[in-house]
Amino acid sequence: xxxxxxxxxxxxxxxxxxxxxxxxxxxxxxxxxxxxxxxxxxxxxxxxxxxxxxxxxxxxxxxxxxxxxxxxxxxxxxxxxxxxxxxxxxxxxxxxxxxxxxxxxxxxxxxxxxxxxxxxxxxxxxxxxxxxxxxxxxxxxxxxxxxxxxxxxxxxxxxxxxxxxxxxxxxxxxxxxxxxxxxxxxxxxxxxxxxxxxxxxxxxxxxxxxxxxxxxxxxxxxxxxxxxxxxxxxxxxxxxxxxxxxxxxxxxxxxxxxxxxxxxxxxxxxxxxxxxxxxxxxxxxxxxxxxxxxxxxxxxxxxxxxxxxxxxxxxxxxxxxxxxxxxxxxxxxxxxxxxxxxxxxxxxxxxxxxxxxxxxxxxxxxxxxxxxxxxxxxxxxxxxxxxxxxxxxxxxxxxxxxxxxxxxxxxxxxxxxxxxxxxxxxxxxxxxxxxxxxxxxxxxxxxxxxxxxxxxxxxxxxxxxxxxxxxxxxxxxxxxxxxxxxxxxxxxxxxxxxxxxxxxxxxxxxxxxxxxxxxxxxxxxxxxxxxxxxxxxxxxxxxxxxxxxxxxxxxxxxxxxxxxxxxxxxxxxxxxxxxxxxxxxxxxxxxxxxxxxxxxxxxx
Ligand code: NDP
Numbered sequence: 347x348x349x350x351x352x353x354x355x356x357x358x359x360x361x362x363x364x365x366x367x368x369x370x371x372x373x374x375x376x377x378x379x380x381x382x383x384x385x386x387x388x389x390x391x392x393x394x395x396x397x398x399x400x401x402x403x404x405x406x407x408x409x410x411x412x413x414x415x416x417x418x419x420x421x422x423x424x425x426x427x428x429x430x431x432x433x434x435x436x437x438x439x440x441x442x443x444x445x446x447x448x449x450x451x452x453x454x455x456x457x458x459x460x461x462x463x464x465x466x467x468x469x470x471x472x473x474x475x476x477x478x479x480x481x482x483x484x485x486x487x488x489x490x491x492x493x494x495x496x497x498x499x500x501x502x503x504x505x506x507x508x509x510x511x512x513x514x515x516x517x518x519x520x521x522x523x524x525x526x527x528x529x530x531x532x533x534x535x536x537x538x539x540x541x542x543x544x545x546x547x548x549x550x551x552x553x554x555x556x557x558x559x560x561x562x563x564x565x566x567x568x569x570x571x572x573x574x575x576x577x578x579x580x581x582x583x584x585x586x587x588x589x590x591x592x593x594x595x596x597x598x599x600x601x602x603x604x605x606x607x608x609x610x611x612x613x614x615x616x617x618x619x620x621x622x623x624x625x626x627x628x629x630x631x632x633x634x635x636x637x638x639x640x641x642x643x644x645x646x647x648x649x650x651x652x653x654x655x656x657x658x659x660x661x662x663x664x665x666x667x668x669x670x671x672x673x674x675x676x677x678x679x680x681x682x683x684x685x686x687x688x689x690x691x692x693x694x695x696x697x698x699x700x701x702x703x704x705x706x707x708x709x710x711x712x713x714x715x716x717x718x719x720x721x722x723x724x725x726x727x728x729x730x731x732x733x734x735x736x737x738x739x740x741x742x743x744x745x746x747x748x749x750x751x752x753x754x755x756x757x758x759x760x761x762x763x764x765x766x767x768x769x770x771x772x773x774x775x776x777x778x779x780x781x782x783x784x785x786x787x788x789x790x791x792x793x794x795x796x797x798x799x800x801x802x803x804x805x806x807x808x809x810x811x812x813x814x815x816x817x818x819x820x821x822x823x824x825x826x827x828x829x830x831x832x833x834x835x836x837x838x839x840x841x842x843x844x845x846x847x848x849x850x851x852x853x854x855x856x857x858x859x860x861x862x863x864x865x866x867x868x869x870x871x872x873x874x875x876x877x878x879x880x881x882x883x884x885x886x887x888x889x890x891x892x893x894x895x896x897x898x899x900x901x902x903x904x905x906x907x908x909x910x911x912x913x914x915x916x917x918x919x920x921x922x923x924x925x926x927x928x929x930x931x932x933x934x935x936x937x938x939x940x941x942x943x944x945x946x947x948x949x950x
Pocket of ligand 1: 464553599618756785788
């Protein structure tokens, strides 16, 4: 097979070659166990998920009171829901959170080098409302965590919050028209409404490598960083690793940020890679408020809307953020006029050409920055841009030019082969390690009400999971389901998504607060009819096949259930987040009362 050169635009022949190369690279990595190749951080591996940031969990008495709204989850979803509710005058909002404070992902992930790879001015929510203006184009994790705390403080969410507490069940009491919320701390309190904001990538996972329990060196997961062992802080300075042989498994978005920092601290760093990430230009820099447009009211909402339009493939007159996310997305619009079939723009061919151009540039960059040709070749990603989370770094690739860093490519053995008491075996070679860091990601969607981790019992004792097993997911707009009054779900299911997920969550929070407001105003419960669900499912079903086709051809990862493709079914609104938000806005103005039903007579 003749492999295409990276610096020339794709021709039909090269496109065929690229497709074949992508297929071969995918086959090298698909494992028959699919998602079953991983182990959860529970039972014997539970210590990997323990909270390293609070010390002893503070004692408290169980609660048996009543609040207006219970919010499950204290990440940005729960914080924004709480803030939007408090803004409209809801008195008692109780956020229940497993971690020791607000922040969600940014509470747990504090690894060295942690930053957000979405521009801080569009990622940090409620900048207009808090008056906060980030200093850097890409905010460090600690700044993001503090912003989460800032919003929670400003909107009084600490007053009723419960930390280090997991909700264990939600049960609807029809007579009282309330939810009974039980927790693992013995609480059993009541709430008129429940909003679930449980996140998707919440539980760290480990590779199910034979012998993993035999390893005797020091080990931890990136989302529970052990600064007691490494020393230093998210800014670096890990003096505890001096002279040590350190290994890291995983080269996803986390690995790409943490590996340059580990290389600075370790005696020698071994990077165990199965699939290279696409590593695009970062362009980190300070930005003045004027440059961000922050000297005008409403600037942040305008900027994040502009970002959403561009990354969703919609036309925008100007690109306010102008980074590699937006430039890659805008390429398709630029190329589209050159690809026509029967006089019409040929979207699919233009999409593939744009994709190849972006990925060729990313592969070129590896060749230009990494001196050793074999290492450079192993670091080149051979799949479509959207198959895996794109990453951005100006430090990652040069790290592999250091004498004290070794890249161990494990693609041919489908990853690490096994672990021993002394270290890791890959390609038949044992690498002895003092410390092994798992940058191996998270189980998808295991913490919420769709996973069984949190049982929900609705009207007539119907369990949400049983209803979903029998009839598939049934919602109106992804938020509400018949039989589960006053339960509002935040997340991507039959809803919309985007790379800037805090924007999605904020739109969801506004919507959730509006649903509660409408129910209070009309003295009703929020609950869609089955007909309204049918209509919505019909709309969502229109888009499913394209996604399936795309992800089936992708290299394995959590985006496509480790190579198995996405599950069938009406999983998302098919016309993108911009259209979805417009639809929700119009619906709130014109039709919101459609989702209200009279309260059961006993309680009125
Ligand atoms: P990922 O799931 O993306 O990456 C896990 C890594 O572990 C992959 O490189 C995977 O290889 C590797 N791996 C797993 N098992 C083995 C094995 N047996 N042998 C060798 N390698 C193995 O997790 P991340 O924590 O990197 O990222 C998760 C998500 O978190 C991102 O997709 C993103 O959504 C979010 N994130 C966002 C950031 C931001 O700035 N906004 C920053 C960091 C994370 P393979 O690819 O072959 O499966």
